[in-house]
Amino acid sequence: MRIRSLLFAATLPALLAGCVFDGGGDRADRRSAPPRARASAAAVLPALPSAEALQCQADLNRDRVEYRTLPNQDFGGGCMVIGAVQLLDIGVPVAGLKSMRCPLARNFSNWVRYAVAPAARQILDSDVVRIESYGTFACRPIAGSARLSEHGRANAVDVAVFVLADGRRVSVLGGWEAGDDREQEFLRTIHQSACKRFTTVLGPDYNAAHANHFHFDMAGRSFCR
Numbered sequence: 001m002r003i004r005s006l007l008f009a010a011t012l013p014a015l016l017a018g019c020v021f022d023g024g025g026d027r028a029d030r031r032s033a034p035p036r037a038r039a040s041a042a043a044v045l046p047a048l049p050s051a052e053a054l055q056c057q058a059d060l061n062r063d064r065v066e067y068r069t070l071p072n073q074d075f076g077g078g079c080m081v082i083g084a085v086q087l088l089d090i091g092v093p094v095a096g097l098k099s100m101r102c103p104l105a106r107n108f109s110n111w112v113r114y115a116v117a118p119a120a121r122q123i124l125d126s127d128v129v130r131i132e133s134y135g136t137f138a139c140r141p142i143a144g145s146a147r148l149s150e151h152g153r154a155n156a157v158d159v160a161v162f163v164l165a166d167g168r169r170v171s172v173l174g175g176w177e178a179g180d181d182r183e184q185e186f187l188r189t190i191h192q193s194a195c196k197r198f199t200t201v202l203g204p205d206y207n208a209a210h211a212n213h214f215h216f217d218m219a220g221r222s223f224c225r
Contacts, residue, residue: 045073045074045082046072046082049069049083052103057069057085057102060085060105063106063113065087065089065109066087066088066089067086067087067105068085068086068088070084070099075139077139077152079139079148079153080152080153081099081137082101082154083101083102084099084100084101084102084105085099085102086099087100087105087109090108090109090112090113091112091113091117092112092117092128092129092131093130093131094112094131094132095130095131096132096133096135096136097136097157098136099137099154100136100137100155101153103218104136104154104155104156104198104216104217104218107198107216107218108197110197111194111198112128115189115190115193115194116162116190119186119189119193120164120186123182123185123186124168124170124182124183124186126165126166126168127164127165128163128164128165129165130163131159131161131162131163132161132162132163133158134158134159134160135151135158136151136154136156136157136158137152137154138151138152150200150217150218150219155218155219156200156215156219157215157216157217158215158216159172159213159214159216160172160173160213160214170183170186170187171212172187172204172211172212172213173211173212175187176203176204176211177204191214194214194216195222197216198218199217199218199219199220199221199222200217200218200219200220200222200223200224201214201224201225202215202223202225203215203225
């Protein structure tokens with residue numbers, strides 16, 4: 001009996017190591033497959049908010065932003081929502097906002113308050129009374145790619161239209177190139193301001209897929225176009 005126990009103790013580390021390395025290989029294989037096509041084991045979702053999420057929520061509270069926290073969810077295929085909130089009131093109504101990872105939500109709120117709103121007053125002589133977005137969370141790959149979009153992690157938001165108090169609608173599609181001088185200045189000003197708040201900022205100058213909206217996310221290295 002003592003010999004069997006010693007043999008088991010000696011082989012246990014190797015067995016555990018085999019589990020770890022097999023799991024790592026499986027994760028690498030899944031990354032190369034299209035998000036909806038690959039099979040994946042259920043993710044282990046954190047039971048408690050991370051320190052980052054708690055600090056972010058404290059920042060939103062300090063800035064008197066109205067929001068609600070959302071439960072962590074795994075939608076499969078790598079798509080999941082962790083540490084997310086839904087913005088309810090940031091001073092300007094924004095259509096289409098759903099789940100947003102808290103740092104994205106905080107930076108978006110600050111962009112609207114401290115970049116979009118003052119730029120509209122200074123450049124367009126009117127207040128922004130509504131912003132129209134194309135949404136936040138969507139479980140899908142990047143267009144033309146097998147890589148999962150940051151939208152699939154609730155880590156991206158697309159913004160398309162700014163409605164002014166005087167009735168004007170300034171859209172990315174209509175204003176970036178074809179708008180009057182002030183509309184173009186407004187859109188370029190807030191685009192550049194976004195580059196200071198988000199990791200990735202994409203607009204009409206990036207590619208045709210972004211001709212009608214700005215894409216903001218908080219992943220990877222800084223890129224602004």
